[in-house]
Amino acid sequence: MAIAMDSARGTTVANEPARYVPRAEREAYGKWMRERVRRVDQDRWVTGERDVLARLRANEVGRRPQLLPARHARMAASAFGFLRGGAAIMAPDLAALPSTGYTVQLCGDAHVRNLGAYASPDGKIVFDVNDFDETCRGPWEWDMKRLAVSLVLVTRDSGAGDRVGREAVQAMVRSWRTTMHELADLPACELARYHVHRYSSDGPVGRVLGKAQRMTAQHARDELTTRGPDGRPRFLDDGAKITRIPDDEAAQVLAALAPYRDTLGPNRQQVLDCYLAYDVAARLAGTGSVGARNYAVLCVGNGIDDPLILQVKEALPSCYLALGLVPRDPRIASHEGKRVAEGQHRMQTWADPFLGWTTAFGAPFYVRQLSDHKAAIDPADLKRSSVVEYARVCGEVFAKAHARTADAAVLYGYAGDAEKLDVAIASLAVTAADQVTQDWRALVGAIKRGELAAANPA
Secondary structure, eight states: OOSOOOTTTSOOOTTSOOOOOOHHHHHHHHHHGGGTSOGGGGGOOOOSOOOHHHHHHHHTTTSOGGGHHHHHHHHHTOHHHHHHHOHHHHHHHHHTSOOOOOEEEEOSSOSGGGEEEEEOTTSOEEEEEOOOTTOEEEEHHHHHHHHHHHHHHHHHHHTOOHHHHHHHHHHHHHHHHHHHHHHHTSOHHHHHHOOOOOSOTTSHHHHHHHHHHHOOHHHHHHHHEEEOTTSSEEEOOOSSSEEEOOHHHHHHHHHTHHHHHTTSOHHHHHHHTTOEEEEEEEEOOOSTTBTBOEEEEEEEESEEEEEEEEEEEEOOOOHHHHTTSSOOOTTSOSSHHHHHHHHHHHHOSSOOTTOEEEEETTEEEEEEESOSSOEEOOGGGOOTHHHHHHHHHHHHHHHHHHHHHSOHHHHHHHHOSSSHHHHHHHHHHHHHHHHHHHHHHHHHHHHHTTSSOOOOOO
16 A cells, blocks of 8 residues: 555555545555455454453552452452453463554443443433543554453353354444444544443433433432431541541541642633542442552532532553553653543543543542433343344444544454355354453462462451
């Protein structure tokens, strides 16, 4: 090819100023990438023995050791639970696979629980990717393959079997392909506004949106707080999901909100200024990020019935960058909290208006609302026909996110209209799910032998 394509922005010509390249030419470049990796060869997976515990321990360096038993227990609960906590364990396997080398902004920890509902700035409930702790630029295949493996694992957990799992993965990839074709024709401003809306109101996504509608800040406050001596709500201390912290630790978290404010736009600064932050607690949530500092900050605005709850969460390095599997893009900030926030802005159509970053305890953090009508799928809800519908929506969501951060015409040019990519990734997903299950059993065995501590919090 005479044209060197820039996978971050679209197209450039080597050693020349950027120029406009017609869609047909960009699509042709995508087809040319099949010479790098045939679509049918996207079915390959790395199998065999590996030192799972070494990968896990390397990923836990720098985390709070008292929280790691909870992480291990959550990962040991099921093969899907292991996948949720094991982005760093799978990362070297993804990097060893055939790849076109065409990069997008990755979620980096793609799985069925890392999509969900939340409120857009205008108050509408939307469905999108909602976890960005591992975000960075990397090959688009990594998100698609990790998401595909998660579909097979949750389908196995439901008892539906691999036939339904394959069907779900093929539906997801097909949706990604066909949506990419549609997005390749959109004006750039329309692509920036594109959101996913093709789902049934009584299907799995519709039920998640309904759940999110009920998850207001007041609802979260009522679940997490009790009335204090001064009449204002104060965080509970349940010894598990939320715990009180020493006053000096809380003071450092509150002090970090001042530099955080500077990362917001003027319109959001004036809204934040209407709230008084006065109470802080530590939270235990998720799986992969357990061990990082994670705080909830309670704020009050126009009276005690106007709560704002912020999450102030330590931003650990993306495992792909930490392992040297991708270069750090100079356009991505070195501050890990800013990396997370910028990745979220790039991938989501509408991001949390209070999304920003700060530094506390000498470490990077990102900040966002803890409860802005957030809700995620319950894997138990993904049975047979519902998992296929959910998979289709996932494919559309990731197509939108990848198209926003690369070139839909190039990606569609590679994927094409045939089902070769769908079938290949479905085959990979089953093989990889077997490997994840084997790795999970290694973790469970290590816990039984006493090599790893595992305990759910009281």
